[in-house]
Amino acid sequence: MRELRFEDVTVRYGHTTAVDGVSLTVPAGHVVGLVGESGSGKSTLARAAVGLAPMHGGRILLDGEPVPTRGRNRPLQMVFQDPYSSLDPRMSIGESVAEAIPPGASRADRRAEVGRLLELVHLDPARAAARPSELSGGQRQRVALARALAGRPAVVIADEITSALDVSIQGAVLNLVRELQRELGLSMLFISHNLAVVRYVATHVAVMHHGRIVEEGPTAQVLAAPDHDYTRELLAAVPGTQHTKGSPR
Incomplete structure (x- = not known):
């Protein structure tokens, strides 16, 4: 469990300021909900944390040290909105999860770890050979979560991970997020446009509007x-x- 902290972070695209001096802390072992409408800057802030959006100012720190955004073993792992586009359709789900496991383990150990991670997200390890196209949207999002956890991250960033799912499936994925946080003590930044979703999973909420945090506190x-x-x-x-x-x- 580690603390993620954004300090006065600014992201610009040309003359447009997408994130404007945002400061926000994700305490160790807590889920912080970041909520706002589309275009509010919340996903841009997440992408800046994992090195996918260039910062024009501020710092992003993990336990007080700058977050490394290069190299295979990155301490921040992101789960994206569309699980299908984030998984290679040519790879089995077992191969996708195994690819994210840090190097050094034997083939047998990697296979066992893949099985453990699939069980952790309530998928049958026997389905490790399945392709993403053979799974439902909810199952693919579970694989995406397993893949993120395979990297042994200090913090997980979940970006609108239920918005592309049917309403009937959203609840199961949210229950899984709560279960994983409770069992693993995850530190998580949970991004959503839906306050009801954030209320269910987060102990702390920050509201983002036009690139700025306009309100935050206990959910x-x-x-x-x-x-x-x-x-x-x-x-x-x-x-x-x-x-x-x-x-x-």
């Missing part, structure tokens, strides 16, 4: 009495919830 506190108009708008979009300023209904 129960922010959702019960949001301070910012944008947070209230997001909350009003969740079925069964209506809020006025400072008071839940």
